[in-house]
Amino acid sequence: MSRPEISNRRVTAADIARSLGLSRATVGFVLNETPGQTISEQTKQRVFAEAERLGYRPHTAARALASGRTRIVLVVLPDWPLDFSLRRNLEEASLALDEAGYSLITYTPHPTGQARPLWETLAPDVALSMVGRFSQQQVDSMRRAGVRAMVPDPDQVDADEYPEEGPVLQVQHLARLGHCRIAFAESADPRIADLVALRHSRARQAAEELLLPAPVALSVNLGDDSASDAVRKAVSAGVTAIAAYNDEVAAALVGAALRAGIAVPQQLSVVGHDDAPIASIVEPQLSTVRIDTAGLGRYLAALALSAAEGHSPPATIPQTQLVLVERASTLPHT
């Protein structure tokens, strides 16, 4: 019934206390659910109700100053455009962190390195790298800025890499369709060279295990004509099926093939990776590998949280479910 008072000042915990005839401390204890305090249930409810009524929002800066923790997780991203799946991961992670009262902020360091790195001004509780390990210089800078935890932990050298199983699924799928001459199409973008190489090598391993010849290596640069060259190279090498680094590369190959008069999937099968929107947009729709991005995102969040609160990290990388989605861009070899 009673409307929140109209005032340009922001609502503080002291306002709640005053309006309820309580002390600031009590209000703080209730709102933070501080352990070791005995507050009557009735008072708690009154505080919650009044906070709601007044539209109270804790002042982040004040809280950070008092507690020494910012409740910020800084995710350091590489300089290349985000894969669809990575974006979804981050969204999922952000949601999970938000629930725990943390904020996820993304940051791409500048190549020039002129500006102060964002962690110096934000002083996040946790810095999480999606680019590999932090450099010693970065680690020092973060420590000085008060970053209490980093992922991967610079003190622990053992690297638990994400087991890229997607390319394995791609190759197995193509093999099951009877394709023997397979190619793997890399993205030529140097900034993602590591991940590209990893996926390529996993594809090679998978082929080896299936006693297939090593995949022909193709390279596609989005934005120029290299996809046409790649298709030409593949065809002249007798390739009947291509596993692509991701859906964009796959789509580029499909487009180039069609332009060259090569029917997809009748003459050439192409399988993508990530199940990005583009996979179901293009014609023919792409067979691809779907990643359990939600699970991965939650894992990321759990990793950051454990680092923030000093728990031990989640036991294992969840066996995220990869699924090969069969659409129209792959067909049995004839």
Next chain:
Amino acid sequence: MSRPEISNRRVTAADIARSLGLSRATVGFVLNETPGQTISEQTKQRVFAEAERLGYRPHTAARALASGRTRIVLVVLPDWPLDFSLRRNLEEASLALDEAGYSLITYTPHPTGQARPLWETLAPDVALSMVGRFSQQQVDSMRRAGVRAMVPDPDQVDADEYPEEGPVLQVQHLARLGHCRIAFAESADPRIADLVALRHSRARQAAEELLLPAPVALSVNLGDDSASDAVRKAVSAGVTAIAAYNDEVAAALVGAALRAGIAVPQQLSVVGHDDAPIASIVEPQLSTVRIDTAGLGRYLAALALSAAEGHSPPATIPQTQLVLVERASTLPHT
């Protein structure tokens, strides 16, 4: 534990003062170059030197609490992948802001909208939208969170509106090809409803000026079958050409048309917007509108700064050059 003790505490302005036998206020005045204070040159130099020596970094949270300003500029980005030029412009803006003591933080609101928006926890001084105007709900939320300035300014309804000329180019292009029955395909995504509506209305205006009937309104939701419905609706309305909100929508329409046995561009022309990578990936390659964002970065920074400090905005909007890139998805009406 693991490290030899290096004075665990962070360096504060009080440390500098103590070490120099000065008061904290003096140090503060020097470091902030506070106007209206007379400090001897010698003292200034000693303060600067000592700050440097001790590696002093102002505590952002404390400063924000005391001054009421966070010196953060929050750039709200759309949910689609950023093209390279926009990325570089953001970097440029970030650099320029850094020089002025501000930090640029990017933020992409979550589709689910479940998490608290980042501005509530960061309380930036300025929120800058790259997605069109902020919704009234967002504006209210930001005001409540203490955001002092927004770009574009929600109070100035017509000012500094980015003149969306892209749709005009699309319609003019289609008209020049002889198409009369034109449709505009919106994205159904509610997150970008404002920008979608703006482009749609610009397309409508352009059609009107060319004495064409108002474009048929189509709505496409990436990820479901709505593109097929849209194509069906367009064809039954006698439409021969579609201007799409962006390249993804355009690609989805092209895919759906092909699947329905409608030849693109022979029976249906489609023109996209943004010149995103997908535009040159799909087959047929999309005619689209390329946005030249050169210089936009520094302009953005200047815009944010003027909003932050209450100056009048920079006079000159750089004349961003829009170009219609003609590819294979549009043909003259027969």
Next chain:
DNA sequence: TCGAGGGACTAGCACGCGCAAGTAGATGAG
């Protein structure tokens, strides 16, 4: 009757900084 032992709170400091209001000493005008 008294004191111990809670339950339910409150008083108040610390966090690091910005900034308004003061103050001691030097200088110059009348």
Next chain:
DNA sequence: CTCATCTACTTGCGCGTGCTAGTCCCTCGA
């Protein structure tokens, strides 16, 4: 010599929270 003015500082409050160290009252056992 007095007083105003200026320089070069210092004192100290307040920003909104988190949290330690109480305080007050009520109940209960002896």
